Amino acid sequence: MHELSVALNLVEGVQETAAREGIERVIAVHVRVGALSGIARDALMFSWELATAGTLAAESALRIEDVPLVVFCERCETERSPRAATGLLCPECGTACPKIVRGRELQLVAMEVPQ
């Protein structure tokens, strides 16, 4: 629901990097979005077009890498991916695993620019 402000933050990050490196146009932007980040992929895609309009990233592609939820199970002593809608339960032993290893990402990863 705050995808537009996330998209605007992304554009800001892109602009800062571009200014620093003397980049004038951006073709694509890569981001990492965790399953628990609260971001809906479609809404972010939709917001991207609005957020980039009139900027050096206008008409750029947004490439989203989805990061599944991964927790650390203390009992199994290993990383596990909980099944959907089971909270943070280990799918193997059923232990509650409050330690979230991956899935909260909201990361501006990289951008593609003309050579």
Place this chain on the structure above:
Amino acid sequence: MKYRVVQIEQSIMRKNDALAAALRARFEASGTLVVNLLSSPGSGKTTLLEKTLARLAPRLRVGALVGDQATDNDARRLARSGAPVRQITTAAECRLDCDMITKALESWEPGPLDVLFIENVGNLICPAEYDLGEDLRVVLFAVTEGEDKPLKYPLAFNTAHVALVTKIDIADAVGYDRAAANRSMQEVHPGIEVLEVSAKTGAGMERWIALIEARRANKEREPLVTL
């Protein structure tokens, strides 16, 4: 078209996180305990806050920032307690962020505060993402909401320090399954402190008030080292 890849690797939350650190330092210096209240719409945040402010006001300097997408109804309701209250209307935004808090504090002079409550926008998804520089994150969950709510919104419950089960006075009438609800909460946050309250009847309110007072006393006694 030939292109090259420029690595960036930065968190989208970095701006908010930097502002949160600044807020934390500021509240540390003033000895203000900051409590961020999260819940779905209708869980009873405003009623709880109304009663909480009224109970604490004789003993501590308390104030509140209240976020809503529109109207200042909540602020007007809370102002009846006599405590300083400021409404933040977020318009399209579904949560408060540190930029909003910082700006609200610029134009608001509540005087020195022992406890600042921040009532977030009613929503269990987005507010969980945003650190507001708080000491205590409290998630509210009414007995009418469904015992599996923590499983549906794990991040809110996982990041909260305390869960308040609200409207406990009607638990029996709505068939609230206490064991199932507690199980869901423990599944996303083992050991989370759970208090059952009714702002309406006052049941459980003493424990809640005592918890706030203890945290506040603790903060005063052992201020955290800030950068």
